[in-house]
Amino acid sequence: MKNKILTFIIICLIMTSCKKEQVDLIVHNAKVYTVNNEFLIAESFTIKDGKFIAIGQSDEILSKYKSDSIIDLKGKFVYPGFIDAHCHFYGYCQSLLQANLRETKSFDEILEIIKKHDIKYQSEWVLGRSWDQNDWIVKEFPTKEKLDILFPDKPVYLRRVDGHAAIVNSKALELAGITSNTKVNGGKIVLQNGEPTGVLIDNAMILVENLMPEIDNSITIKAIEQGEQNCFAVGLTSVGDAGLTKREVLLLDSLQKNNSLRLRINAMLTPSDETIEYFVKKGIYKTDYLNVRSIKLYADGALGSRGAALLEPYSDDSDNDGLVIESIDFYHKMCKLAYENNYQVCTHAIGDSANRMMLDIYSEYLKGKNDRRWRIEHAQVIHPDDIAKFSDYNVIPSIQSTHCTSDMYWAGKRLGEERIKYAYIYKELLAQNGWIPNGTDFPVERIEPLLTFYASVARKDLEGFPENGFQPENALTREETLRSITIWAAKAAFEEKEKGSIEPNKFADFVVLDKDIMEIPENEIPHVIILGTYSSGIDVLKLK
Structure with missing residues (x-):
């Protein structure tokens, strides 16, 4: 009698399993913020062919679906992928190849960073990104003199954090043909005592950027x-x-x-x-x-x-x-x-x-x-x-x-x-x-x-x-x-x-x-x- 009951249970389990829909992945035992119109919260979902199939409570999902991959998140928290x-993105990826100047506290600190970066990479140009003079004690734009001492023969281009200004050295100005008489629509060449300081704003930056090797x-x-x-x-x-x-x-x-x-x-x-x-x-x-x-x-x-x-x-x-x-x-x-x-x-x-x-x-x-x-x-x-x-x-x-x-x-x-x-x-x-x-x-x-x-x-x-x-x-x-x-x-x-x-x-x-x-x-x-x-x-x- 016991064997018959056990056989019956096994048959029921097999039949139940056969009725379940096969999916690629089941995620359950989670707190799932669906961010649908009603902002509903679920516990589980299934995925097939790269798309969500069903969303609901864990018991409901596990009773209807089967998968070779089941993840128990043990109460962790799920949200739609962030956008x-x-x-x-493309510019960010390029910046990974340049000297990181974010959160620097002075222009002198920047000089040390780019000097080490140039020694390490020995590239044709010295490039850096993300300085912000508002983080410095002296909250004024830098000037090119110290760059000229460090790099008299190699062009330097250091982009401000907002991407709308840059400081360059005299070599970069020379290559771009920028003088005190250069005018740019939608841009500005900052002057001091009638001479370029090395700071270029908006469209003026393009004059130098166009010279950089691909x-x-x-x-x-x-x-x-x-x-x-x-x-x-x-x-x-x-x-x-x-x-x-x-x-x-x-x-x-x-x-x-x-x-x-x-x-x-x-x-x-x-x-x-x-x-x-x-x-x-x-x-x-x-x-x-x-x-x-x-x-x-x-x-x-x-x-x-x-x-x-x-x-x-x-x-x-x-x-x-x-x-x-x-x-x-x-x-x-x-x-x-x-x-x-x-x-x-x-x-x-x-x-x-x-x-x-x-x-x-x-x-x-x-x-x-x-x-x-x-x-x-x-x-x-x-x-x-x-x-x-x-x-x-x-x-x-x-x-x-x-x-x-x-x-x-x-x-x-x-x-x-x-x-x-x-x-x-x-x-x-x-x-x-x-x-x-x-x-x-x-x-x-x-x-x-x-x-x-x-x-x-x-x-x-x-x-x-x-x-x-x-x-x-x-x-x-x-x-x-x-x-x-x-x-x-x-x-x-x-x-x-x-x-x-x-x-x-x-x-x-x-x-x-x-x-x-x-x-x-x-x-x-x-x-x-x-x-x-x-x-x-x-x-x-x-x-x-």
Whole structure:
């Protein structure tokens, strides 16, 4: 009798198992933030062919599905793969080959770093990135004299943290033919006693950049592979790369097609004749990993280098109201081209003058409510009369929350007491359309999306300053912030139906964290550990 009962139980188990659907991966015993419309929380999900199949409670999922790969997360926390809506991934990868000047405390410290870097690499040029004079005791632009002593015969090019200014030596000026008489539209050559100091702002930088030798493809590919791993290590599965050439897009596309690059990229094109002819006029180009449907423009420079275009002069530089990078006719030409080819326009605009200019130009083409999703990148300083234009024309403000906490120490000096009230107004900008994409602008800021999350919610630096947050009325809630780096970031690139949330038939991109960023004290958020980053259901942290 016992044998019959045992046989019956075994048969039932086999029949039950046979009825279960086979999938590639089951994840269970987790707290899963789906970030769907209802912001539901689940415990388990299944993946097949790189996409989510079912999401629900653990018992339910385990009773209906079977797999050779089952992960018990033992109560850990799962979120959709983080998306950086605006960064410079390709430029970041290139910067990995240069001297890292971030968080230096003086120009003399920079000199020591580049001297050691040159001894180690012996390259044709001395290149570095990410210095910021606002971090120094003497908060003034450096000059070229000390560079000339160290490198009298080798060109030096050191880019400021915001990417909108650089310090070069006399050799670089000589090679570029830059003198005190050189004029550049949309740029500035800083002079002192009638001579170039070596500081170049915005379009003036191009005069030197055009002379730099191209990096060998094999070296670039290795840098891209390292940059991708750095992204995966911080939980990023997708990025919006703001400004790519035809050559750069095609290289990324080729790497993705041969499975050497699994990071999903929304490629915003530089507005060259080459990219327009090859991409824009042929329509949208889309694969599972690459999205080419937008043109990246620059309306002005940056606040830190006083190149942001303001309606009134800088409070700490009364003869300067910043720079407009291109002619009005150029912006109209690009907007018309984009509109006719169903492309997005994504325009860098920092100052209130630049934001007004671009909102008004956009309005001439968008003509009221629409779903074109044209974007203002940064939307950093907005005149109160212009805020409603984001809603009137459904223009999407694309923000980077760590800009607020990086700039807060000195932004008030640039803008004065009144204008600073309308800077970094993320909550008010969110209200215009009911959603807002978020990012880092890396390598301008650090790469980690958890720092974006922390800055959005706390409006503080990593030391907890200021105690009550910087202009805390414009902090975002945790739910708003999580949406801004997942589903809303996907929506900003017309990709919300394929990624950005944990829902059936979407790409199985997700991250596993050791703590719950929706519940823990805000000061713990920057220290949360990424336990796993998955792209199409594959743990990409373990691939290489």
